[in-house]
Amino acid sequence: MxxxxxxxxxxxxxxxxxxxxxxxxxxxxxxxxxxxxxxxxxxxxxxxxxxxxxxxxxxxxxxxxxxxxxxxxxxxxxxxxxxxxxxxxxxxxxxxxxxxxxxxxxxxxxxxxxxxxxxxxxxxxxxxxxxxxxxxxxxxxxxxxxxxxxxxxxxxxxxxxxxxxxTRLGVTEGEGRPVDGLQSPFILTVGSIGDRKNQARCIEAFAASGLAEKGWRYVIVGGREPGADNAIQLAKQTPGVVMPGYTTDEELRWLYRNASGFVLMSLLEGFGMPVVEATEHDLPCLVSSSSILTEIGGEAMLDADPLDPESIASGMRLLADMPDEERARRISQARSHLLNFxxxxxxxxxxxxxxxxx
CATH class of the missing domain: 3.40.50 (Rossmann fold)
Structure with missing residues (x-):
C-alpha cells in the first residue's frame, strides 16, 4: 500500500x-x-x-x-x-x-x-x-x-x-567568496540569532577570553529569532565580534573553509545540522555539554556549560590554541562519526x- x-x-x-x-x-x-x-x-x-x-x-x-x-x-x-x-x-x-x-x-x-x-x-x-x-x-x-x-x-x-x-548534498562544493573586511584568524557560529542559540553569552565569553587582543575575531551568522536584538546590540559593543548579516551561499562556504573553529552553545536544538556541516569542513567544534549536540557531534567535540560564559571562554581559548596534532585527531574522530549521517x-x-x- x-x-x-x-x-x-x-x-x-x-x-x-x-x-x-x-x-x-x-x-x-x-x-x-x-x-x-x-x-x-x-x-x-x-x-x-x-x-x-x-x-x-x-x-x-x-x-x-x-x-x-x-x-x-x-x-x-x-x-x-x-x-x-x-x-x-x-x-x-x-x-x-x-x-x-x-x-x-x-x-x-x-x-x-x-x-x-x-x-x-x-x-x-x-x-x-x-x-x-x-x-x-x-x-x-x-x-x-x-x-x-x-x-x-x-x-x-x-x-x-x-x-x-x-548530510546535505553539495555542502562543501562550489566557489567561496570572502566576506568584506574579514581576515583570519576567526571562530565561527552559524545559526538563528536569539535567546535559544545563546549568542549573547557567547559574545560575553569571547570578550572574556582575551582572544580579540590577540587578533582573533568571532563571526556570527544567522537570521533573527526571539531575543536577537539583545545579541545584536551586544555584538556592536564588543571588540572583535563580527555580524555580517545576510550571507550568500558562497560567503558561507568561505566562512566555513577559513574559520579555525566552530562554536554552537545552543540551549535547545532539534538536531544541530550546523555542527555536521562544520565537521564536513574539518572544523573542530565547541558545543553545549549534556545536549543533543554531543550526540550529533560525537566524542570529538569540545564542550562547555552553555550557561557559564567563563566555561565558554575557556573552550574558545582551547579552540584557538589547539595544537596541530590534536586538531588532526579530533577532525579524524569527527569524520568517522559523520558515517552516522x-x-x-x-x-x-x-x-x-x-x-x-x-
Missing part, C-alpha cells in the same frame, strides 16, 4: 526541516500516492501563491486550536491511506489514526516555550495531545528528542524509531519503515 504525505511546512518553513522533507519524498518515490500542502495536492506555482496558501493553512491551524466550533464547518482531512506527517503541527488539520506516521524534530515548543514566538506552544500542545491520544508511529531525528518525547507522553505508541537527518543508509531506513508500516 502507498501512503500520503503532509508537507505543509514547505509553504512557510525554510529551515532544515524543508531539506529533510524533500529528501524523504524524493527517496520514497512510488511509495507516495499524494503529497499535500495544506488543502492542496500540488505545490503552489509561484511565490505569491505559496504565501497565500501558507496563510490559509496557518489560519485553519489557528482556528482548529483556538476556535474549534468555527473550524468544525470544514471537515478534517482523512484519506484511505496512511499519512506521513513531516511536522507534528499538521496533525491538527487531520483525523489522525494509529497507522499514520509523525516525524518529530523536538518537543522544544512544549518544554521551552520562551524560545519561540508567542502562541507556538499552544499550537504544538494541541498537536501533541492529539498524538498522545492516537499513539501513531513516531520517528525522531535524535535519541535525545525521542527520550524527551516519551518522558512527556509515555511509551505506548504503534512504533518509535530514530532516523537521523542525512550518510545519506543512503538513512534514506534506506525511511523506505524500510514505510514498507513495514504501510
Amino acid at each position: 502507498s501512503i500520503d504525505v503532509d508537507f505543509s511546512l514547505a509553504l512557510n518553513d525554510r529551515t532544515g526541516k524543508l531539506f529533510l522533507g524533500r529528501d524523504i519524498i524524493s527517496s520514497l518515490g512510488h511509495r507516495i500516492a499524494k503529497v499535500r500542502y495544506g488543502r492542496f495536492h500540488g505545490f503552489p506555482p509561484n511565490n505569491f501563491m505559496r504565501r497565500v496558501v501558507g496563510r490559509l493553512t496557518h489560519k485553519e491551524t489557528i482556528a482548529r486550536v483556538y476556535r474549534p466550533r468555527l473550524a468544525s464547518f470544514m471537515p478534517v482531512i482523512r484519506t484511505p491511506r496512511p499519512t506521513l506527517h513531516l511536522d507534528p503541527l499538521s496533525v491538527v488539520r487531520h483525523r489522525l489514526e494509529a497507522r499514520d506516521i509523525v516525524l518529530c524534530h523536538d518537543v522544544g515548543p512544549i518544554t521551552h516555550p520562551q524560545y519561540f514566538a508567542p502562541g507556538v506552544n499552544d499550537l504544538y500542545s494541541q498537536a501533541y495531545e492529539q498524538i498522545r491520544r492516537t499513539r501513531p508511529h513516531m520517528v525522531f531525528v535524535s535519541k535525545t528528542s525521542q527520550r524527551e518525547f516519551h518522558r512527556l507522553y509515555g511509551d505506548d505508541f504503534a512504533s518509535s524509531n530514530v532516523i537521523y537527518i542525512p 550518510a545519506r543512503e543508509p538513512i534514506l534506506a531506513s525511511w523506505r524500510e519503515l514505510i514498507e513495514r508500516v504501510s
Whole structure:
C-alpha cells in the first residue's frame, strides 16, 4: 500500500526541516500516492501563491486550536491511506489514526516555550495531545528528542524509531567568496540569532577570553529569532565580534573553509545540522555539554556549560590554541562519526519503515 504525505511546512518553513522533507519524498518515490500542502495536492506555482496558501493553512491551524466550533464547518482531512506527517503541527488539520506516521524534530515548543514566538506552544500542545491520544508511529531525528518525547507522553505508541537527518548534498562544493573586511584568524557560529542559540553569552565569553587582543575575531551568522536584538546590540559593543548579516551561499562556504573553529552553545536544538556541516569542513567544534549536540557531534567535540560564559571562554581559548596534532585527531574522530549521517543508509531506513508500516 502507498501512503500520503503532509508537507505543509514547505509553504512557510525554510529551515532544515524543508531539506529533510524533500529528501524523504524524493527517496520514497512510488511509495507516495499524494503529497499535500495544506488543502492542496500540488505545490503552489509561484511565490505569491505559496504565501497565500501558507496563510490559509496557518489560519485553519489557528482556528482548529483556538476556535474549534468555527473550524468544525470544514471537515478534517482523512484519506484511505496512511499519512506521513513531516511536522507534528499538521496533525491538527487531520483525523489522525494509529497507522499514520509523525516525524518529530523536538518537543522544544512544549518544554521551552520562551524560545519561540508567542502562541507556538499552544499550537504544538494541541498537536501533541492529539498524538498522545492516537499513539501513531513516531520517528525522531535524535535519541535525545525521542527520550524527551516519551518522558512527556509515555511509551505506548504503534512504533518509535530514530532516523537521523542525512548530510546535505553539495555542502562543501562550489566557489567561496570572502566576506568584506574579514581576515583570519576567526571562530565561527552559524545559526538563528536569539535567546535559544545563546549568542549573547557567547559574545560575553569571547570578550572574556582575551582572544580579540590577540587578533582573533568571532563571526556570527544567522537570521533573527526571539531575543536577537539583545545579541545584536551586544555584538556592536564588543571588540572583535563580527555580524555580517545576510550571507550568500558562497560567503558561507568561505566562512566555513577559513574559520579555525566552530562554536554552537545552543540551549535547545532539534538536531544541530550546523555542527555536521562544520565537521564536513574539518572544523573542530565547541558545543553545549549534556545536549543533543554531543550526540550529533560525537566524542570529538569540545564542550562547555552553555550557561557559564567563563566555561565558554575557556573552550574558545582551547579552540584557538589547539595544537596541530590534536586538531588532526579530533577532525579524524569527527569524520568517522559523520558515517552516522550518510545519506543512503538513512534514506534506506525511511523506505524500510514505510514498507513495514504501510
